[in-house]
Amino acid sequence: MLGVSLLVGVVAACGDDHAGPFWLDDAHVMIKGIGLAEDNCRDNICPHNENTDLINFGGAIYLVHRTAESQILGPNCALRVYKTTDGGANWNMLAILPGPTADTYPQYGDRDLRDPSFDIVDGKLAMKALIRLPVTSSRDSNVDTITVGTISSDGGTTWSPWTPLTTPQTGDGWSFWRIRDYQDVHYAAAYQDGDKSVVLYSSPDGKTWTPGATIYDKAEDTPLETEIVFMPSGRMLALVRVDGTDAELLGAQGRLRTIVCWAQPPYDHFDCPQVLDGQRLDGPVAFFHGSRLWVIARKHYLEAANRKRTSLFEITGTLEGGPIGIREIGEIPSAGDTAYAGAADVDADHVLITWYSSSLSADEPWARAILEASDIWQAQLDMTHVPPPLE
Numbered sequence: 001m002l003g004v005s006l007l008v009g010v011v012a013a014c015g016d017d018h019a020g021p022f023w024l025d026d027a028h029v030m031i032k033g034i035g036l037a038e039d040n041c042r043d044n045i046c047p048h049n050e051n052t053d054l055i056n057f058g059g060a061i062y063l064v065h066r067t068a069e070s071q072i073l074g075p076n077c078a079l080r081v082y083k084t085t086d087g088g089a090n091w092n093m094l095a096i097l098p099g100p101t102a103d104t105y106p107q108y109g110d111r112d113l114r115d116p117s118f119d120i121v122d123g124k125l126a127m128k129a130l131i132r133l134p135v136t137s138s139r140d141s142n143v144d145t146i147t148v149g150t151i152s153s154d155g156g157t158t159w160s161p162w163t164p165l166t167t168p169q170t171g172d173g174w175s176f177w178r179i180r181d182y183q184d185v186h187y188a189a190a191y192q193d194g195d196k197s198v199v200l201y202s203s204p205d206g207k208t209w210t211p212g213a214t215i216y217d218k219a220e221d222t223p224l225e226t227e228i229v230f231m232p233s234g235r236m237l238a239l240v241r242v243d244g245t246d247a248e249l250l251g252a253q254g255r256l257r258t259i260v261c262w263a264q265p266p267y268d269h270f271d272c273p274q275v276l277d278g279q280r281l282d283g284p285v286a287f288f289h290g291s292r293l294w295v296i297a298r299k300h301y302l303e304a305a306n307r308k309r310t311s312l313f314e315i316t317g318t319l320e321g322g323p324i325g326i327r328e329i330g331e332i333p334s335a336g337d338t339a340y341a342g343a344a345d346v347d348a349d350h351v352l353i354t355w356y357s358s359s360l361s362a363d364e365p366w367a368r369a370i371l372e373a374s375d376i377w378q379a380q381l382d383m384t385h386v387p388p389p390l391e
Contacts, residue, residue: 027379042098047373052354054342055118071370073112075099087346121206189226251300283340298339306365310334336369
């Protein structure tokens with residue numbers, strides 16, 4: 001254990017303090033990157049912080065996030081793991097997992113490390129992430145993505161070496177989004193390099209994965225990050241982010257859409273009968289609280305300024321096969337390059353959430369903000385104050 005205690009309540013950068021909406025408690029910067037000049041991102045916090053995830057495990061909540069100089073792919077980055085036992089009031093940093101290099105992982109070479117998410121494997125805390133070649137491209141083209149996994153036997157302090165979850169036999173070039181478990185089977189929606197299609201992978205043990213049914217494969221829609229959710233009946237909902245045409249790619253003009261797909265057990269066929277128009281859910285995390293289904297994701301403004309926010313949404317309508325709807329509950333403090341949230345229950349009325357954001361006061365265009373500094377934020381959703389369900 002690194003023995004670093006982080007007292008939550010860090011003051012945000014000048015001009016970035018923000019109380020947030022009335023259903024959001026104690027929104028503040030937890031890990032500060034804005035204003036830093038650090039360039040050793042394998043060992044230290046660097047200016048650009050992003051890609052959060054949370055999980056409840058062993059009576060605690062765990063956080064992971066990426067730190068780097070920017071969104072640009074490369075091995076000068078790391079994932080950092082933290083733990084709280086008091087709902088986010090105090091955090092202990094447990095581990096730093098640097099990006100692979102030819103020295104540390106000769107089988108992979110120098111690669112970027114990003115998009116972590118937690119899982120539980122054999123009763124132990126586990127994590128998946130994506131490693132990619134340091135290639136500059138649109139639509140994740142030619143980056144040779146390998147989804148890798150690691151397991152901790154001591155509650156997050158030490159982690160096993162990264163091992164591939166996708167292989168040449170099952171198909172390299174596939175990026176798992178978030179792993180979800182149902183009836184002792186692990187599932188993940190994976191999108192293909194080039195953002196050409198989305199396929200469901202499954203695993204009986206969280207270690208050996210097999211590709212299965214195609215969820216969505218209209219390459220012209222540019223499908224990628226796909227959040228899967230299990231309904232109480234076992235029916236699977238897949239919310240497919242689609243970036244669309246070259247003109248629509250940045251989310252500043254054209255269509256904003258999310259494809260809605262459904263599958264019944266054993267999830268060997270998907271139907272996609274619906275499109276949610278007006279919202280493109282980038283970096284989504286979906287979660288039930290009670291009987292209501294929530295999503296936190298990036299919100300796009302259709303305007304030349306190319307502004308972004310992170311927002312809380314509710315999925316409404318028929319949650320057992322559709323049709324469904326989506327309503328925005330409201331924005332949380334965010335701007336520039338933002339979203340990729342985590343969510344974990346604190347108690348019956350509160351959900352701890354994390355996300356990242358560029359400077360609120362600068363409110364820069366996304367395409368510029370991905371190259372600049374960002375902070376990790378946290379807050380609690382007060383579920384007693386969110387708007388009531390639609391009639």
